[in-house]
Amino acid sequence: MLQSKILIPTKKEAPSDAEALSHKMMVRAGYIYQVSAGVWAYLPMAYRVIRKVENIIRQEMDKAGAVEMMMPALLPADLWKESGRYESYGDNLFKLKDRRDRDFIMGPTHEETFTEVIRDSIKSYKKLPLVVYQLQDKFRDEDRPRYGILRGKEFEMLDGYSFSADQAGLDQAYELQAKAYRNIFDRIGLDYKVILADSGTMGGKNSQEFSAPAEVGEDIIAYTDGDYAANLEKATSKFTGVQQTAEPKELEKKPTPGAHSVDEAAESLGIEPDQIIKTMFYIAKMSEEEAEPVLVLMRGNDEVNEAKLKDELGCEELTLASEEDTVKYLGAHPGSLGPVNVDENIKIYADNYVKVMVNMACGANEDGYHYINANIDRDFRVDKFGDFRNVKEGEIAPDGHPIKFTPGIEIGHIFKLGTHYSNKLGAQVLDNNGRLVDVIMGSYGIGVSRLLSAVAEQTADESGLVWPDSIAPFDVHVIPVNAKKADQMEMANEITTNLEKAGYEVLLDDRKERAGVKFADSDLIGLPIRVTVGKKAADGIVEIKIRKTGETVEVKTEEVANTVGILLKQLSGQDANEAK
Amino acid sequence: MLQSKILIPTKKEAPSDAEALSHKMMVRAGYIYQVSAGVWAYLPMAYRVIRKVENIIRQEMDKAGAVEMMMPALLPADLWKESGRYESYGDNLFKLKDRRDRDFIMGPTHEETFTEVIRDSIKSYKKLPLVVYQLQDKFRDEDRPRYGILRGKEFEMLDGYSFSADQAGLDQAYELQAKAYRNIFDRIGLDYKVILADSGTMGGKNSQEFSAPAEVGEDIIAYTDGDYAANLEKATSKFTGVQQTAEPKELEKKPTPGAHSVDEAAESLGIEPDQIIKTMFYIAKMSEEEAEPVLVLMRGNDEVNEAKLKDELGCEELTLASEEDTVKYLGAHPGSLGPVNVDENIKIYADNYVKVMVNMACGANEDGYHYINANIDRDFRVDKFGDFRNVKEGEIAPDGHPIKFTPGIEIGHIFKLGTHYSNKLGAQVLDNNGRLVDVIMGSYGIGVSRLLSAVAEQTADESGLVWPDSIAPFDVHVIPVNAKKADQMEMANEITTNLEKAGYEVLLDDRKERAGVKFADSDLIGLPIRVTVGKKAADGIVEIKIRKTGETVEVKTEEVANTVGILLKQLSGQDANEAK
Known part of the structure; x- marks a missing residue:
């Protein structure tokens, strides 16, 4: 081409x-x-x-x-209404009408x-x-x-x-x-x-x-x-929590003015974040009519994994409660929440890592106050323990290797x-x-x-695209450095013909552009192999360059098809290996 | 398959x-x-x-x-508004909006x-x-x-x-x-x-x-x-009109009660339809602001070709005038129209075949009346003669052959x-x-x-589809008459393998259906060649049938691929010839 x-x-x-x-x-x-x-x-x-x-x-x-x-892309809406997705798919669905005002989707x-x-x-x-x-x-x-x-x-x-x-x-x-x-x-x-x-x-x-x-x-x-x-x-990762052994101390309420995050509360209380219980308040939509408030407890430096929580709850939707709801149910704003003295209509779910803690700090459900020395069962109940956290890098995966x-x-x-x-x-x-x-x-x-x-x-570099040969638009880019020179164009044509006969797809840069433009374009386009026909064409020698590695080799023109074959085979092997 | x-x-x-x-x-x-x-x-x-x-x-x-x-099918409407086709394409255009209320079309x-x-x-x-x-x-x-x-x-x-x-x-x-x-x-x-x-x-x-x-x-x-x-x-066709030579007679108005068509008027007047001038009244839209009334005269048994007329007028749109407009401009309803005494603001176009007529009949622009013996120039003007009619079968085309x-x-x-x-x-x-x-x-x-x-x-018959081999979904339909019989299935498999090796695409009917169902389905599906493996399979003989002609031939199994090749080649030749 x-x-x-x-x-x-x-x-x-x-x-x-x-x-x-x-x-x-x-x-x-x-x-x-x-x-x-x-x-x-x-x-x-x-x-x-x-x-x-x-x-x-x-x-x-x-x-x-x-x-x-092949199905049509234009679909009558009826079936999607039957399946329920006409509504549930939401704004992502392109909807349109035909001239008789019937509903369709794309x-x-x-x-x-x-x-x-x-x-x-x-x-x-x-x-x-x-x-x-x-x-x-x-x-x-x-x-x-x-x-x-x-x-x-x-x-x-x-x-x-x-x-x-x-x-x-x-x-x-x-x-x-x-x-x-x-x-x-x-x-x-x-x-x-x-x-x-x-x-x-x-x-x-x-x-x-x-x-x-x-x-x-x-x-x-x-x-x-x-x-x-x-x-x-x-x-998921291997549970590595160890039961804390300190003696339970007396529950105590402390002022923590201005502390809204776990880190701020930890600093205000002079303790480590992992001794704080992070408390999140959710509304779980169980069905069209029914919604339940759920309090979730995590170790301070862990993140809630809502997907796991949702699975455990078996709910349709799980959303963080609004500030308004939070204040209504718990009497305080997010940042000061905790499990102590919570109404029994509110379920309390806690991550497994909370189970091994003693003398925890947590929000007091009073803006600006935290408890310290809170302990499970004595000071608050937990309805369900489970794995509700995001794993972290370095933790051990189920296959025994670090994540x-x-x-x-x-x-x-x-x-x-x-x-x-x-x-x-x-x-x-x-x-x-x-x-x-x-x-x-x-x-x-x-x-x-x-x-x-x-x-x-995965493959592009700062000069442009780098296609694996399996899906490259062409296998080889043949570039006569100066398309106005008859001998270069002639040799480029001959090499192209030979490569095509050998079964390769070739892009021949026959444009009368400067060499710099051609090379820059070639790097951008990113075909696996480039054959440059330059001054040495007169001696029957051309340069072959591998786009991926930048490596070059000079070969005789009659060796081009052969060399290209070897290089492409090597490259395919490399691609397959690297992908593994 | x-x-x-x-x-x-x-x-x-x-x-x-x-x-x-x-x-x-x-x-x-x-x-x-x-x-x-x-x-x-x-x-x-x-x-x-x-x-x-x-x-x-x-x-x-x-x-x-x-x-x-490959362009997207989903297109922003802007460009189509610029080109004017967002409007002019009319109801055929599927229009839709994205979630930000921007206009798109399919x-x-x-x-x-x-x-x-x-x-x-x-x-x-x-x-x-x-x-x-x-x-x-x-x-x-x-x-x-x-x-x-x-x-x-x-x-x-x-x-x-x-x-x-x-x-x-x-x-x-x-x-x-x-x-x-x-x-x-x-x-x-x-x-x-x-x-x-x-x-x-x-x-x-x-x-x-x-x-x-x-x-x-x-x-x-x-x-x-x-x-x-x-x-x-x-x-277009060769003009074969011959100048009529009768002496012009005196213009005369005749009652033609209830005559609304050319044929009715001819009967009422006791003349041939081709001696009547069919008169059609159009409104030609020359531009957004300007429209012109145009009267068109045809020989009674000819049909107006609006595309030719439109070309001649150079107008944007050409529509038959409403009854209301017709009465307003001409004083009569369609069926009683004619060129005599027409206001000079109304252009009169006539087909070439009108030019050679004398003593014509035409509507009198008075409901229920026609003139007889109307003659060009003496009784009415024509602003432009031209080819404004549909050709008819049998007329001579520009290449000298009958149409x-x-x-x-x-x-x-x-x-x-x-x-x-x-x-x-x-x-x-x-x-x-x-x-x-x-x-x-x-x-x-x-x-x-x-x-x-x-x-x-062009190719289907009353039994089903008949695909030319060039685009048939498969080349050959292999049908073991009784798929429960091991020898038939075995031979069908072998024939399929051989045909596929020879480069043919084969559909093998491995279903455990009755033979009648299989044959009827095969006729419906319409592959070029059918190979039926039946009772004679035991003797190494199968039947090959050409879907298009219904011709059959019995061959030895080892001759199947060879025979299929010859038949497909013949069929392709036939298809190509018939298409010419």
């Missing part, structure tokens, strides 16, 4: 609002163009990467026995539609299990679209769905998808973690999340050098949905005993467009 | 609202599923066809030097967005010409979606755009696209006509339309056995847009003299999903 025939509008400057390296470099390299906040055009180079990712996905889905099809995901198709198409377990998928643009009205194509309003997804008449069928499909996902990310050469994830609003346990470590990741992943990885919300933290980009997610949607939408089949049963579903997704961002975050 | 693993929900009955053969058969064959009126899911079989069409398109676009990229086409990208990306003629394209779902809020995926609210398009700094660049891109379009339709094996089209609201002359003859086509194509083809609005009519489905359209959009949106480059010039654009489109309907309309 001649560079003069393809649209690669490189730029010297990144957009002023760009924070992420991938965003800056993909714009500067002429890969993407912002049409509106969170709405992007994939220019030819980015689209070549997308197509390569799609090809890898299709091959692996094929191997996993999944079948491709699909952000397709559980309902697939369930409906299966409901209307399959009546017997004999036609199951079935795994279908699509590669499609989805729509989500992000409140804060950012980081380029990492978080946009329109984005490409692989979404797959499995349908089976029994649990074994689901388990099998789920395992095949999990394997396919690993293969896909391995082949792309991405560094990723497989983590136990909170399944959020998707409904249903048994899920795995695939996350790519990167500075701009929106999640914190707790992982080890072993095989443990979890989102911070789910991560590390990294931000991560969610790139894939697989769920055992069960019968959540089939039950709501009436998708039933006859099982092998002739009984009608709800179809058991799984749902599987990869963020295709955001994969580009994830790779770029 | 095992048929048990793919979703092909065949049906005995077509949907009750299905009129078109393609609609009925694609639903019955389990290819498509209606999610909402005009909104369809492409089930795995249809999507395989789509992907094959896409591959052909990509190869031909590549050859034509066009580069693929793109029905992408001229504006591409123009903007080029405006922001290219500053010099040196980077031009450039041809870009995308394969993307478009959205149009059809008033009457129908015929299955032929006319839907969401549909896949190939849309391409060329940009150049001079006319020569446009002409070259246009010719390359025209050639590529022919190659694409030829390879698909479609019967199509290349016609001179009215470019409608796209702005700009110089366009070609590609239309596939089919009963449910929405346009009438006038074509010949030569190379002439035109939409009825544009079609035939067929309904046609528009499958492609190419336009020389010129500077319409670049001018409105400020897309300019420096030309080779250093002057800023508007970029010259072309726009090119193929209805990808509706191509499936067009092919099915």
Whole structure:
């Protein structure tokens, strides 16, 4: 492909609002163009990467026995009203009307539609299990679209769905998808973690999340050098609390004027923060009609993990109480709260690390006052102890290795949905005993467009993008230093032809630009190998440069295809290793 | 591919609202599923066809030097407001708002967005010409979606755009696209006509339309056995009028009570319809402020061609006058109109065939009365003669051959847009003299999903679909008559493996269904070749059937791959010939 025939509008400057390296470099390299906040055009180079990712996905889905099809993006709202998500999806859902005033949405995901198709198409377990998928643009009205194509309003997804008449069928499909996902990310050469994830609003346990470590990741992943990885919300560590042995002292109320935080209270009282009980007051929404106040006690230097708490409470929503509610129930503002003399209608949950403490300090439920020497049972009750805290780096994970933290980009997610949607939408089949049963579903997704961002975050450097060969838009960038010189252009053409004959994809920079411009653009564009045809062309010698390492080697022109082959093979091996 | 693993929900009955053969058969064959009126899911079989069409398109676009990229479907409304199409596109445009109340549309086409990208990306003629394209779902809020995926609210398009700094660049891109379009339709094996089209609201002359003859086509194509083809609005024929030589008689007013049509008036007056002047009264909107009344005279048995009239008048809109306006201007209702004694502010246009008539009958501009013996100049004026009529079948086309009519489905359209959009949106480059010039654009489109309907309309029969091999979802359907018999399944598997090794795509019907069900499904699905493994399997003999012709031949199993190869080659040849 001649560079003069393809649209690669490189730029010297990144957009002023760009924070992420991938965003800056993909714009500067002429890969993407912002049409509106969170709405992007994939220019030819980015689209070549997308197509390569799609090809890898299709091959692996094929191997996993999944079948491709295509749903509309424009969806009638009815089904989403039936499933309840027309409301629960909130402002993220793009809603629109047709000319007859009927409600439609732009699909952000397709559980309902697939369930409906299966409901209307399959009546017997004999036609199951079935795994279908699509590669499609989805729509989500992000409140804060950012980081380029990492978080946009329109984005490409692989979404797959499995349908089976029994649990074994689901388990099998789920395992095949999990394997396919690993293969896909391995082949792309991405560094990723497989983590136990909170399944959020998707409904249903048994899920795995695939996350790519990167500075701009929106999640914190707790992982080890072993095989443990979890989102911070789910991560657990070995309990290392030791029962304190001091004699209980007398409960005493102390003035702590102006002390609103644990640290301030500790200073005011002249004690360590870990001897203070951090007290948080929540409202747990148990159902549409019922809400319960809950007091949560943590060791002073620990953080509440609301996801764990919510799981334990089994509530629909868990929100920090308003100041108004706090004062109403406890008589003081946040910063002066504690468990002593709390009304018995308020449940008290405490983290396990509180259980081993004696002579604790805590708020006195009176603004500006704390108790010291509070002790469990004697001075306050605890209804339930449990693991309600965030783990910390260095703590020991369940696999015995110390925990590390990294931000991560969610790139894939697989769920055992069960019968959540089939039950709501009436998708039933006859099982092998002739009984009608709800179809058991799984749902599987990869963020295709955001994969580009994830790779770029992990591989780009200060000069530009650095693509792994598996998804690079071209394998080789051939650059005649001076395109006006006939011998250089001739040799560049010959090398291009030879490389293409050998099966490589080549971008030939035939532009009449200065050498500096060409090299800078080449670094930005980030193809794995660059072949520079310069002055030594006259002697039949060209330079080969590896974009990733900057290493160069001079070779004879007839050795170019051979050398490129060896280097690309080495690079693929490196990418695969580093990703592990 | 095992048929048990793919979703092909065949049906005995077509949907009750299905009129078109393609609609009925694609639903019955389990290819498509209606999610909402005009909104369809492409089930795995249809999507395989789509992907094959896409591959052909990509190869031909590549050859034509066009580069693929991908725009968002969600588009900010601003640009469409600038171009004027936010209003002019009317109810067909899907409009929506984001959470910040900003206006968006779902793109029905992408001229504006591409123009903007080029405006922001290219500053010099040196980077031009450039041809870009995308394969993307478009959205149009059809008033009457129908015929299955032929006319839907969401549909896949190939849309391409060329940009150049001079006319020569446009002409070259246009010719390359025209050639590529022919190659694409030829390879698909479609019967199509290349016609001179009215470019409608796209702005700009110089366009070609590609239309596939089919009963449910929405346009009438006038074509010949030569190379002439035109939409009825544009079609012309050789003028064969002969000057009438009768002596002018005296103008006379006759009562014609109850005669409102040409035929009724002819009967009432005792003359032939072709001796009557059909008189139509129009309002021509010349601009936002200015409208002109126009009287149009046709030979009684001819039909007005409003597109030709509109071209001649150079007006923005041409509408038949309301009854109220007609009475106001002419003093009578439609049915009694004529050119005699018409106010001189009303322009009178007459078709060429009126020019040769003498002693004509016409309405008297008095309800219930006609004149007879009206003559041009003596009794009424004509401001302009011209070709304002629809051609008729059998008339001689400009290529010397008699005209035939067929309904046609528009499958492609190419336009020389010129500077319409670049001018409105400020897309300019420096030309080779250093002057800023508007970029010259072309726009090119193929209805990808509706191509499936067009092919099915042309090839399906009463048993089901009949795909040309170029886009068939699989090449061969292998059917063991009784999947419970081990020897048949074994041989079917072996044949499948051999065919796949030879490079063919095979669907193996491994379902434990009755033979009748399998054969009926196979006919519905419509793969080019069927291999039936039945009782003679024991003797190493199977039956090969050509779906298109119903011809069968028995061959030894070891000859299957060879025979399939020969038959597919023959079929491709036939398809290509028939399409010519």
